[in-house]
Amino acid sequence: MSAFWRLEHLLPEYVKNFEAYVPSRPDPELMKLYGCSHLHRLNNNENPLGPSIQARKAISGFSPERAAIYPSGDSYYLRMKLAAKFNKKPSQFLVGNGANEVITFVIKAFCEQGDNVVTADRTFAVYEWVAGFSGYEAKLAPLNRFGFDEQRILDLVDRKTKIVFLCNPNNPTGSFWNIDRLRSFMDAVDGEKIVVVDEAYAEFVEDETFPDCIKLIEEYDNLVVFRTFSKMYGLAGLRIGYLCAQEPLVDAIRKTCVVYSVNAIAQEAAAASLDSTDHVLGTRELVRAGKSFLMQQLDGLSLNYVSGQGNFIMIEMPISDTLAYRKLMKRGLMVRTMSGFRFPGYIRVSLSHLKVLEELVDGLKNIL
Numbered sequence: 001m002s003a004f005w006r007l008e009h010l011l012p013e014y015v016k017n018f019e020a021y022v023p024s025r026p027d028p029e030l031m032k033l034y035g036c037s038h039l040h041r042l043n044n045n046e047n048p049l050g051p052s053i054q055a056r057k058a059i060s061g062f063s064p065e066r067a068a069i070y071p072s073g074d075s076y077y078l079r080m081k082l083a084a085k086f087n088k089k090p091s092q093f094l095v096g097n098g099a100n101e102v103i104t105f106v107i108k109a110f111c112e113q114g115d116n117v118v119t120a121d122r123t124f125a126v127y128e129w130v131a132g133f134s135g136y137e138a139k140l141a142p143l144n145r146f147g148f149d150e151q152r153i154l155d156l157v158d159r160k161t162k163i164v165f166l167c168n169p170n171n172p173t174g175s176f177w178n179i180d181r182l183r184s185f186m187d188a189v190d191g192e193k194i195v196v197v198d199e200a201y202a203e204f205v206e207d208e209t210f211p212d213c214i215k216l217i218e219e220y221d222n223l224v225v226f227r228t229f230s231k232m233y234g235l236a237g238l239r240i241g242y243l244c245a246q247e248p249l250v251d252a253i254r255k256t257c258v259v260y261s262v263n264a265i266a267q268e269a270a271a272a273s274l275d276s277t278d279h280v281l282g283t284r285e286l287v288r289a290g291k292s293f294l295m296q297q298l299d300g301l302s303l304n305y306v307s308g309q310g311n312f313i314m315i316e317m318p319i320s321d322t323l324a325y326r327k328l329m330k331r332g333l334m335v336r337t338m339s340g341f342r343f344p345g346y347i348r349v350s351l352s353h354l355k356v357l358e359e360l361v362d363g364l365k366n367i368l
């Protein structure tokens with residue numbers, strides 16, 4: 001905002017004081033800026049294999065004529081497919097323009113002036129941001145050894161808390177709560193608050209004790225689960241994610257959702273992706289190989305890292321994260337600086353093809 005703006009007084013304080021997120025520029029602009037001839041995006045935990053064959057077919061089979069027609073306003077066929085996959089009713093799903101949009105639906109549905117939401121201090125920041133620019137306090141519980149700490153979260157919950165956001169597994173640390181921890185947390189909350197479990201990276205989790213909260217929904221009427229097609233399913237550019245909960249809860253949240261925010265190509269590609277078992281297995285294989293390679297190399301370089309579930313690793317750098325970012329960018333490697341996640345000095349790297357990770361390791365050796 002410019003130094004003086006006549007209409008500034010119309011803005012609520014919480015919007016005025018909110019620092020807008022600055023997205024990265026498009027690749028060609030960044031390549032010009034950093035003077036690199038190629039760019040590997042290791043900053044957003046996207047799937048380097050891209051979309052599945054099934055989704056590719058759905059995308060290329062989409063007739064341009066249909067661009068003139070509004071999409072299904074409630075992702076009708078996709079919800080039917082999700083229901084069949086997870087053994088639920090279609091009415092238990094609400095689809096949004098990415099999981100980011102469903103975060104806003106839930107906050108809009110439940111929060112009013114004076115309310116707060118509770119989450120961790122070092123997790124996916126959008127819960128905190130949406131609460132903040134909507135005028136609600138986000139109370140942040142410190143992580144305990146890189147994981148969500150149930151007691152610290154419960155200590156922050158008060159009369160004005162409406163929603164608790166858990167990120168499982170956590171972005172950026174990869175830590176997760178197993179089924180027993182999750183159940184005991186839900187029991188401690190005792191149905192008094194909405195508990196959102198964001199499972200954006202669930203499809204990458206290989207640990208058998210991972211809860212898969214969609215299975216728990218029938219047991220807890222206050223549980224909302226988020227999933228996305230941006231990560232495992234490689235559809236980040238189409239913007240589609242969803243939530244699942246018991247019917248009355250979904251009916252309440254639906255009131256605050258803007259229909260037609262999810263485009264037709266995204267709905268069809270997402271529905272087709274649900275059949276892509278090979279793609280999921282192939283991606284897991286790639287992530288497993290990448291993780292093992294990178295951890296071995298980082299050990300060799302004596303760099304500390306935080307690695308858990310998910311398709312990313314956080315690396316502690318002996319130089320500032322922004323300096324590391326700039327140096328790696330000059331070599332065509334885009335990583336995520338972690339200062340914004342309250343992990344100054346760390347970078348987060350998305351796991352990718354071995355050739356790309358080899359380039360990253362060379363880059364790290366060079367800049368150190």
Ligand SMILES: Cc1ncc(COP(=O)(O)O)c(C=O)c1O
Nearest residue numbers: 098099100124171200228230241
């Ligand atoms: C934990 C978590 N939740 C939600 C999202 C948002 O996903 P979407 O692309 O569906 O908006 C992300 C994206 O990085 C994420 O890491």
